[in-house]
Amino acid sequence: MERQVLLDKLSEFLMVEQGGLELYRVAASRAEIPELRQRYEEFGRQTARHREVLTRLIQQLGGDPNYVSPTARAAQVKAAKLVESALVVDGLAPIEIQISDLENVLLAETKDHADWQLLSQLATQPIDDAVKQAVAAAVKEVEQEEDRHVEWARQTLGQLCLQMVTQGPAPSPERWMMVTSGPVPPIETLNPSPVLDGLLPPAKEPAWQEATVARAMRAGA
Amino acid sequence: MAQAATLNPWREKGIPLEKQYRSWYAGLKAPYAKYDVDAYTRCRIILMNGLENEVILNSHNFARCAGDRVVRELLAQTRMVEHQQQTTINWLNPADQSILETTIAFEQVAVDLTAYLARNEPDPYLREVLNFGLLEDFDHLYRYSELLDYIEGKDANSILQSKTEILPARPTSDHHNMPMLRLRKHYEKNRALPVSRLHVLTLMAAEQETLNYYKEHGWQYADDLARALYAEIAEVEEEHVTQYESLMDPTETMLERQVMHELMEVYNYFHCYQNETDPRIRQIWDEFLHMELTHLQLWGEMLRKCEGQDPEVLFGEELKVEFKFTENKEYVRRVIDQQRDLRLVAPDGWMMKDQLPADWPSREFMAVVNADGIPSEQIVERQQQRRAGDDLLQRARQVKIQQDAMGARMGGR
Numbered sequence: 128m129e130r131q132v133l134l135d136k137l138s139e140f141l142m143v144e145q146g147g148l149e150l151y152r153v154a155a156s157r158a159e160i161p162e163l164r165q166r167y168e169e170f171g172r173q174t175a176r177h178r179e180v181l182t183r184l185i186q187q188l189g190g191d192p193n194y195v196s197p198t199a200r201a202a203q204v205k206a207a208k209l210v211e212s213a214l215v216v217d218g219l220a221p222i223e224i225q226i227s228d229l230e231n232v233l234l235a236e237t238k239d240h241a242d243w244q245l246l247s248q249l250a251t252q253p254i255d256d257a258v259k260q261a262v263a264a265a266v267k268e269v270e271q272e273e274d275r276h277v278e279w280a281r282q283t284l285g286q287l288c289l290q291m292v293t294q295g296p297a298p299s300p301e302r303w304m305m306v307t308s309g310p311v312p313p314i315e316t317l318n319p320s321p322v323l324d325g326l327l328p329p330a331k332e333p334a335w336q337e338a339t340v341a342r343a344m345r346a347g348a
Numbered sequence: 349m350a351q352a353a354t355l356n357p358w359r360e361k362g363i364p365l366e367k368q369y370r371s372w373y374a375g376l377k378a379p380y381a382k383y384d385v386d387a388y389t390r391c392r393i394i395l396m397n398g399l400e401n402e403v404i405l406n407s408h409n410f411a412r413c414a415g416d417r418v419v420r421e422l423l424a425q426t427r428m429v430e431h432q433q434q435t436t437i438n439w440l441n442p443a444d445q446s447i448l449e450t451t452i453a454f455e456q457v458a459v460d461l462t463a464y465l466a467r468n469e470p471d472p473y474l475r476e477v478l479n480f481g482l483l484e485d486f487d488h489l490y491r492y493s494e495l496l497d498y499i500e501g502k503d504a505n506s507i508l509q510s511k512t513e514i515l516p517a518r519p520t521s522d523h524h525n526m527p528m529l530r531l532r533k534h535y536e537k538n539r540a541l542p543v544s545r546l547h548v549l550t551l552m553a554a555e556q557e558t559l560n561y562y563k564e565h566g567w568q569y570a571d572d573l574a575r576a577l578y579a580e581i582a583e584v585e586e587e588h589v590t591q592y593e594s595l596m597d598p599t600e601t602m603l604e605r606q607v608m609h610e611l612m613e614v615y616n617y618f619h620c621y622q623n624e625t626d627p628r629i630r631q632i633w634d635e636f637l638h639m640e641l642t643h644l645q646l647w648g649e650m651l652r653k654c655e656g657q658d659p660e661v662l663f664g665e666e667l668k669v670e671f672k673f674t675e676n677k678e679y680v681r682r683v684i685d686q687q688r689d690l691r692l693v694a695p696d697g698w699m700m701k702d703q704l705p706a707d708w709p710s711r712e713f714m715a716v717v718n719a720d721g722i723p724s725e726q727i728v729e730r731q732q733q734r735r736a737g738d739d740l741l742q743r744a745r746q747v748k749i750q751q752d753a754m755g756a757r758m759g760g761r
Contacts, residue, residue: 204415215599305696307536308473308544308595317697318476320686325679326475327467329352329670334471335539339661348658 128254130188135196137185140242142199144178146206147235153213154228159221163229166279170232173272174239180265187261202238209235218306220298226287233280240277243270310334353622357614357667358648358660362641368429375432377632379442382449387509388673389629391457392620393440394450396636398457398557399550399616400434403427403609410602419603422650426610426643433636440629447565448496448574452507454558455492458485459512461554463676463683465547474544474595477532478551479683480690480698481588486680487517488581491724494731495577499569511675517684520724522691522701523584524717526709529692530591537597537604542611542663543670545596549612552592559585573730576723583717607651607659610644615669623672 151171158164182192195203209231216224247270250263291297304311310333314321336342380389407427414420441450462485466478493504493514504514535544562585566578600608617637624630648659689701692710704711 217598303536306533307597308471308477308533309536309539310472314472314476317473318690319698319700319703320690321472321476322466322479322679322683322686325467325682327670329468329543329668330466330470330475332470332541334541334544335536336541337539339538343658343661346658346661348661 128258130258133249133258134185134188134190134194135198136242136245137181137188137190138194138196138199139202140239140246141178141181141185141192142195142202143206143235143239143242144174144181146203146209147239148174148178150206150210150213150231150235153210154232158225158228160225163225163283166283167232170272170276170279173276177239177269177272180268184261184265188258205238206235218303220302222287222291222296223298226284226291229280229284229287233277233284236273236277236280240273243273352668352670353618354666354668355614355618356665357611357641357644358665360641361638362643362645363635363638365425365429365642365646368432368639368642370432370436375436376439377436377628379440380626380629382442382445383506386625387453387456387507387511388460389624389626390441390453390507391460391673392624392633393437393629394453394457394557395461395550395554396616396620396633397434397438399553399613400430400437401557401560402549402553403430403613404434406605406609410606413602416654419650419654422646423606426646429639429643433639436632436636440632446500447568448492448499449502449507451492451561451565452489452496452504454561455485455489456508456512457554458558459489459680460673460676462551463679464671464674465551466683467676467679468670469544469547470541471535471544473533474535474548476698477591477595478547479687480692481551481555481591482680483517483683483687483690484520484523484584484588486515486684487520487523487724488584490514490516491520491577491581491727494727495574498727498731498734499571499574513677513680515684517680518688518690520581520584521718521722522714523587524710524714525587525692526713527587527590529694529710530587531594531694531696532591533696534595534597537600540597543668545608545663546612546615548592548595549608550616552589552596553612555585555588555592559589573723573727576721577727580717580723601655603647603651603655604657604662607644607647607663610640610647611663611667613640614644615667616671618667618669619671622669 148171151167151174155164155167155171158167185192185194213228213231216227219227243266246262247266250259250266252259301311337345380393382390404427407423407430411420411423411427414423445453459482462478462482466475466482469475469478489504489512496502496504508514535548537545559582562578562582566575566582569575569578614637617633617640621630621633621637624633644659651657651659651662690698691701691704691708693699693704693708
């Protein structure tokens, strides 16, 4: 068995737990739906415990929990980008912000779940008995909660989206236009005296072009 | 009227990157003569110096968060070229051009750049943001012109060459806003026209350079009023940078921004090259344009490789260059007539001064910053006392009347 590879992966998994914990904090702090907030807080506490389990496992295998492997650094960046995306919410309706946060949780928990599945599989491989036992004990302590986290996120996200489509309320279709410039809403609603004379021909052309996706499709890209 | 020229920036042949570095002396060109140079040649030099500085700082910011060595290497390579270009350009300014004379030229850049961009801008909201900033820079030009007369006894038209007018607009004392009011709506990167994005980035870079210039040089005057006026107007420029950077879509990636910066340089070197009247300086624009074409293509490839996006899809196959430094007197007067009393309100809009609510946030801010006197008003008062009946504005108007009369005799322009 390549012990260093395992320690590198465990360092990465530890970072994934840390990233998940930070994501739960952000999501809980602005969850307006009580059930969501309650779950985020509960799962956050469990994630903190999973972090402890992994720390113990690393020590049992002779590793250093302070060691940050290259893949852990990559995992940290991905987690940070997820949390960062939670900041780019201008133009989203409150319910869409809730859904976006939950989607981030699902993405993070999907990776987290895959990590523990991998450890579960490792415990069935012909490897050193002491390693096998330590990994199996950690998996036993955590696996069910991880199953629950990812499943809850998947189901709840689906329910919220379905509910929004079937029952509403529908956010204003112009909501993003309120935070972005352009021809909508008309400038007169924002400026009592827009300058319309003395302009050159390019200023009279349409202000918006086709969206990026349409342009990419047209270009075959 | 503008005569648009078009180029394909992704295919046009540039100078290979490895051939772009220059020796100390090859990069340094003789300065222009401050009274002989065309005012708009000086404007182009100031503008391109500012754009190069913006590109350099953006490249450093990118490098500080780029985890890929290949990206950091290309940043380091292209940035060194930008550095050398910036040195070449900024060193074209002559040593006998005073800080205040250069300041007058900075405001001429701000006025005629903003006005022409606004006249070309298809997005009505962005256009109004530009118009709003235009009147403020226009008023700064008037205040600094008074200061030039007061400190050096010179007429600002020795720099402006009467291509840009010297008149009060929205008074500088009213430019001081509660900072968050400057935040405007941003363009939407998926649908905004490339030209709109280039306008915003160009103007933001120019204003950033203006802010830096005032911050770096305002202290160099011994006269208290001059120091105070620089401090006051520098703070407005800080507001302008806040205003213009808020127009950029915050979801643009660093790599996308890097490509945009290179495209902005191509766009601006191209109009400099097209409109330059001094053959010696035109040659510099030509050379730098071809350096930037290479940078753009290299960064376009990087965007394709690292983010899977075609730069042509994001920014268009062709680049149509409409801009040129030219007189915008009629347009500026129109904006003054319509918008002198316009003020910023949250969120994202404007309102006439007499309609503002009692709790308009900028009132509180102005009460603080204007509490001990307003340098931009004091310079005018001092000038009026010094030269009663002979103030700069009056003389500037006289020059204008004479010019108009001369133009009429010559059969009009």
